[in-house]
Amino acid sequence: MTISQNIAKITRELPPKVKLVAVSKTKGVPEIMEAYTAGQKIFGENKVREMQAKQPELPNDIQWHFIGHLQTNKIKFIAPFVTMIESVDRLKVLQEVNKHALAVNRRIPCLLQFHIAEEETKFGLDMEEAKEILDNEYFGKLHNVIICGVMGMATFTDDENQVRKEFRQLRKIFDTLKQNYFQGDAAFKEISMGMSGDYRIAIEEGSTIVRLGSIIFGERG
Numbered sequence: 001m002t003i004s005q006n007i008a009k010i011t012r013e014l015p016p017k018v019k020l021v022a023v024s025k026t027k028g029v030p031e032i033m034e035a036y037t038a039g040q041k042i043f044g045e046n047k048v049r050e051m052q053a054k055q056p057e058l059p060n061d062i063q064w065h066f067i068g069h070l071q072t073n074k075i076k077f078i079a080p081f082v083t084m085i086e087s088v089d090r091l092k093v094l095q096e097v098n099k100h101a102l103a104v105n106r107r108i109p110c111l112l113q114f115h116i117a118e119e120e121t122k123f124g125l126d127m128e129e130a131k132e133i134l135d136n137e138y139f140g141k142l143h144n145v146i147i148c149g150v151m152g153m154a155t156f157t158d159d160e161n162q163v164r165k166e167f168r169q170l171r172k173i174f175d176t177l178k179q180n181y182f183q184g185d186a187a188f189k190e191i192s193m194g195m196s197g198d199y200r201i202a203i204e205e206g207s208t209i210v211r212l213g214s215i216i217f218g219e220r221g
């Protein structure tokens with residue numbers, strides 16, 4: 001199947017309320033253009049330099065989601081155009097995003113990334129760390145970031161029960177934060193979970209954003 005056929009098929013399958021981020025890391029402009037021409041407007045990248053290089057080469061109405069580990073010294077390169085930073089995992093990152101967003105007169109939507117997998121290698125907050133951020137006196141001063149919800153990656157495993165348990169945990173984290181910090185805040189509504197191997201389970205567990213790469217573009221080399 002071609003990239004356009006994959007986009008069409010997945011788009012048909014997704015519930016209307018679930019947004020599709022096409023994860024285009026390692027893929028070139030022609031492949032991204034094929035997805036774009038098929039109607040895909042949201043793309044995800046996990047490296048600042050790569051996103052920064054592709055953005056000017058591609059149509060202006062593409063929405064760029066940053067989904068990788070973010071070094072604070074690189075935030076300035078994407079602040080002028082990034083649509084959402086899905087991978088905020090410390091207060092320092094939020095403060096830097098706020099600073100560079102202010103400098104270009106923007107408010108940047110962000111998600112808090114949680115560590116829900118068994119693998120130690122994956123990044124993300126636990127509930128206690130998230131509360132420390134949200135209770136910190138500096139957090140209330142960050143007027144140029146908008147916290148829109150949570151993001152997480154499940155363990156890479158065939159064990160469906162394990163994956164479902166982890167997604168359920170992220171959903172619970174979202175509900176708890178909504179109740180305790182974001183009640184009445186309409187912007188706090190996103191649960192970004194689900195990749196090529198597990199997005200159907202993620203949707204059953206309440207995902208609002210799926211991040212799909214290989215199922216659209218083929219395996220990465």
Ligand SMILES: *Cc1c(COP(=O)(O)O)cnc(C)c1O
Binds near residue numbers: 046068214
């Ligand atoms: C690469 C990546 C994806 C997409 O993975 P696929 O298995 O190719 O769908 C999703 N989320 C993050 C954070 C990624 O780094």
